[in-house]
Amino acid sequence: MTLHRATSAGIVTGLLVTCLLAAPPAQAQSRAGAGADTGFVPGPCPKTPEPIEALEGARCGTLTVPENRTKPGSRTIRLGVAIVPAASGTPKPDPIVWLAGGPGDDAVGEAKMAIDGGLNRDRDVIFMSQRGTYSADPTALCPNIDEFNARTVGLVSGAPSTERLHVEATKACRDRLAARGLDLSAYNDTESAADYEDLRTALGIKQWNLFGISYGTHLALTSMRLHPEGLRSVGIDGILPPSRAGSAATWSSARQGFDGLFKACADQPACNKRYPNLSATFDRLVRELEAKPVTTTVTLPGHDKPVKVVLDGGALVNWMTSATHVAEQVPAALDELSNGNPQRIAQQWAGGKLSPQAMGRVAHGLVYGVFCSEWTPYESQQQALRGGQDAFPTFPRSVQAQAPQLTFLRPDCAVWNVPAAPRSIRDATRGDIPTLAISGGFDSQTGADNGPYVARTLSRAKVVTVPYEPHVVFATSKCAQEITVSFFDNPAAPKTGCLNSLEPPEFEIGPTATQGSEPRGA
Numbered sequence: 001m002t003l004h005r006a007t008s009a010g011i012v013t014g015l016l017v018t019c020l021l022a023a024p025p026a027q028a029q030s031r032a033g034a035g036a037d038t039g040f041v042p043g044p045c046p047k048t049p050e051p052i053e054a055l056e057g058a059r060c061g062t063l064t065v066p067e068n069r070t071k072p073g074s075r076t077i078r079l080g081v082a083i084v085p086a087a088s089g090t091p092k093p094d095p096i097v098w099l100a101g102g103p104g105d106d107a108v109g110e111a112k113m114a115i116d117g118g119l120n121r122d123r124d125v126i127f128m129s130q131r132g133t134y135s136a137d138p139t140a141l142c143p144n145i146d147e148f149n150a151r152t153v154g155l156v157s158g159a160p161s162t163e164r165l166h167v168e169a170t171k172a173c174r175d176r177l178a179a180r181g182l183d184l185s186a187y188n189d190t191e192s193a194a195d196y197e198d199l200r201t202a203l204g205i206k207q208w209n210l211f212g213i214s215y216g217t218h219l220a221l222t223s224m225r226l227h228p229e230g231l232r233s234v235g236i237d238g239i240l241p242p243s244r245a246g247s248a249a250t251w252s253s254a255r256q257g258f259d260g261l262f263k264a265c266a267d268q269p270a271c272n273k274r275y276p277n278l279s280a281t282f283d284r285l286v287r288e289l290e291a292k293p294v295t296t297t298v299t300l301p302g303h304d305k306p307v308k309v310v311l312d313g314g315a316l317v318n319w320m321t322s323a324t325h326v327a328e329q330v331p332a333a334l335d336e337l338s339n340g341n342p343q344r345i346a347q348q349w350a351g352g353k354l355s356p357q358a359m360g361r362v363a364h365g366l367v368y369g370v371f372c373s374e375w376t377p378y379e380s381q382q383q384a385l386r387g388g389q390d391a392f393p394t395f396p397r398s399v400q401a402q403a404p405q406l407t408f409l410r411p412d413c414a415v416w417n418v419p420a421a422p423r424s425i426r427d428a429t430r431g432d433i434p435t436l437a438i439s440g441g442f443d444s445q446t447g448a449d450n451g452p453y454v455a456r457t458l459s460r461a462k463v464v465t466v467p468y469e470p471h472v473v474f475a476t477s478k479c480a481q482e483i484t485v486s487f488f489d490n491p492a493a494p495k496t497g498c499l500n501s502l503e504p505p506e507f508e509i510g511p512t513a514t515q516g517s518e519p520r521g522a
Helices: 107-116 143-154 160-179 189-202 215-226 247-266 269-274 278-291 313-338 343-353 364-378 381-391 409-416 450-455 478-489 497-501
Strands: 039-042 059-066 076-084 096-099 125-128 208-213 231-237 294-298 307-311 435-440 461-466
Touching (some): 039 189, 076 107, 096 107, 096 215, 143 307, 143 343, 160 409, 208 215, 215 231, 247 278, 247 381, 269 313, 307 313, 307 343, 313 343, 435 450, 450 461, 478 497
Parallel strands (some): 096 208, 435 461
16 A cells, blocks of 8 residues: 555665764754653664665664654654765765655665665765664554555455455554554654654754655655754655645556656557557556456465466556556556466566565554545545546546555545644645755656646755656666765756656567457466
8 A cells, every 4th residue: 555565665675783873962862852761872773674785884873752742751762773974085064864765664774775876975874764664663564464465466456345354454453553552643744754853953963965755755845844944955756745645646646657658658669569559558458357357376486386366457557556667568568468468467466465575564554644644634535536537537436446556545544543634734845945856757656747846835946857767766767866966966956967868668579469359367
């Protein structure tokens, strides 16, 4: 259900590295003011599921903050911190803070992507485990939801029976977290933004920069609104504005990303000749599969037995949302499906859901804390449905009713049962903080039109769309990395010349099919 599913940006990797932070400045007491039990303490680096070489030289520790700042006497929680030093011998004084995707991903696990992209060229880069995530204490992980998500590849995605099981898994997760004492109403953007402000104060940093990817842009824009005083500049990549986030916006993003890919194929003579009217083919397949789902089996690495996969219209839409990351394969894969061979799509769909990286690493307590307090209270079921109808008018209503990546969101939020955030959480972010709003032309998760949208109220925003790239361009594009690093060097004039030399993907051109036109299972 989370927005990070389709990108490697959401894969947490790393290892428990023992490393110490040099003595912090004298003002190491948290601004939260809960006394001696809050603040920053140097210590071991946060735990990660696999080794992360980039963390070997990090300075680390723990930030302790109140769980719920609105409740006097709230218990405290602990957030892991890792500071990767600048590659330069003379680093700039204002570090970059990495805000992870999700919601629910751990920033510490994304250190490799940040450092491989050169983000620490001239500045230290700070990674902190957002409340509830993998290296925080307590965690708000729910492996039972991950296990159920893996099971869904063999179920009809929109069936009432699937919804019932989905909501049961969500409620079991909620009950388990609540029984452990978590205040689930405190896992949200307002508290997380205050956590980062507390860290800045505790480390004695006058100004720093934020760089958020995917959901991290949602948190960055909230931080700009609530805590602008400590921000030199902000980069947002794969933009999710809090003022418009929800099911309707997710449908709009899918339309933009899909259309970008379909147009790129149509613009290439070989692709257009072999796969004409790709958009119409996709629409037809969604309708056909929703009426008559295809069942097949696939073999996956690490699984001894074949895995059953059911492809219906909703599953195909969700697969496509992810598949823009392998855009060069999409036309051939849709053609294969259209001609009775669902194997490639089924393999990719099941492979993502059953990947080890999808198990036990996402903080679903933060996922639902954000979605159910900040999104669903401010978008009616009718508005959500209209978003699907406007973006894909030919889809069956049963598909339109479930936005990609947000399946069964409303019934899930009904059992999650947290209060709505103040209406101000939906306010547009305004101000003059220098901002890089960068998007991918193939982004089907957070559409590229979100860049101009946020720039309307940010007077010093630079809007960049990197063509032919999927969600989170920093993860996939050297050009995007160069633009981002140059922005933090000079926020008034990021270097965007590399955009002029980018080429479209070379789409895979398969042999002409000889089978019938109706998709069939194996």
